[in-house]
Amino acid sequence: MTGAREPMLREITVLDEYGQRRALFIPAERPLTVFVDKRELVTLMTLGAEPELLVLGYLVNQRLITSVSEVESITVDWDVGAAAVRTRAGIADIEARTAHRVVTTGCGQGTVFGDLMSEVDGLRLPDAATARIRQSTLQAMLETMRQQDSIHRKAGSVHGCALFCGSQMLFFVEDVGRHNAIDTIAGWMALRGVQGADKTFYTTGRLTSEMVMKAAHMGVPIVVSRNGVTQMGHDLATRLGMTLFGRAANKHFLCYTGFERFDSEPIPQAATVRVVAGA
């Protein structure tokens, strides 16, 4: 794999509401066209933080490859905005397996609903006896995220994803699309052979059906979002037995699904009043 890097911030001049000039940073965004064995597959719009891991994770999450060993090399060249993937044995019926995406659309909806539901029953997540999370562990995770230096803090308009083992952050990445960010995490896991069963996945993005499916395919039973959940994200997580936490920031969060994995702790007396008031 190459280690292609490009600047991730651009400084622009803006006017505030009084017409005063200000300097502002915005996140970079560049097209990366993926070629698999010289055949054009897809164009990803990316911040460009980890292009090789993004491409690898994209192939994994699209189920175009099942193991990193199928890939011989991934070469990213920003001068032409291209990622050249060379596989060892080619990808069987790549035409057919990518064609179905023609009938999808929307923000982060990359799979047809029918396919989605039929996939669910084939997935098994570790049970609540082995994969659990404590309130204090989650709060430590959120504190780590709060302190994390990020493009978002400097420029906004990006989504961040992180993989945790307990309260330990293993990998953090940001991208302009939250799906690119989770695909990059999948690429990182695939490259290192990291399993998801004892991990927790954090995202700043909404918990849509596809975010839930991608986490499930990564084998991660617990997913935490700073944002909310959509109905299909909620339905899928319930069906998968996945535990979803949302509105997670500072010391607060809500558990949407999979309550059985969550070890809550009693309300500290000092907090009682606030919590009752906020209930």
Added chain:
Amino acid sequence: MTGAREPMLREITVLDEYGQRRALFIPAERPLTVFVDKRELVTLMTLGAEPELLVLGYLVNQRLITSVSEVESITVDWDVGAAAVRTRAGIADIEARTAHRVVTTGCGQGTVFGDLMSEVDGLRLPDAATARIRQSTLQAMLETMRQQDSIHRKAGSVHGCALFCGSQMLFFVEDVGRHNAIDTIAGWMALRGVQGADKTFYTTGRLTSEMVMKAAHMGVPIVVSRNGVTQMGHDLATRLGMTLFGRAANKHFLCYTGFERFDSEPIPQAATVRVVAGA
């Protein structure tokens, strides 16, 4: 057109960080498979606020139709999650014109970069002499949005879009994907033959390249977002001569591009200290 309606909120039970049960509303999200003259075209994941306008606007924004007169009827049936579009004369080479979408992905990136750039030069927006906006008009818009009753306020996790003429809101819609919301606005405009030249488009979503392109195709020269801008959104708007405002909430906003359309007003004395301090 049918006027299919389904509930847009679902109540779920969640646990807070102390393990206490709470009732919470989340936005509905349902698949709507679009059939054009009985051929399956796309599956949209939608809140379902205005499914017929969404489908119409989707066809317009995908440039599959150029006028509403090409459509004989749009029939939405939520029982089967299907929207049946009957055209008067069919859509020429619909296969070829939808096939290119196979090489796209990411959150809100539905067009290949190359296509995007080649499209830009064919688009003309009204010049700054005819299409301008005053600070006070923008602040009135933002106050209208602040007071707008919304699914977002009740349940979060949706994007809102609105079309304004001056400070007058003409149409407001929310959806789980911000692209569905802007497509619904395009459908509303197409159905009524509303032109974009003297309008302002508001979105809660980020100003990505595709949001900018869709606004440009709607002929709207001024776009306002509560959120930020990505680099390609900035590049495209600059090339189009479109005026972008971001971080727009309460009385504050930033003008990212097309400064020449913006009539700012001097800093009120009372605000001077705050502004200088915040600069």
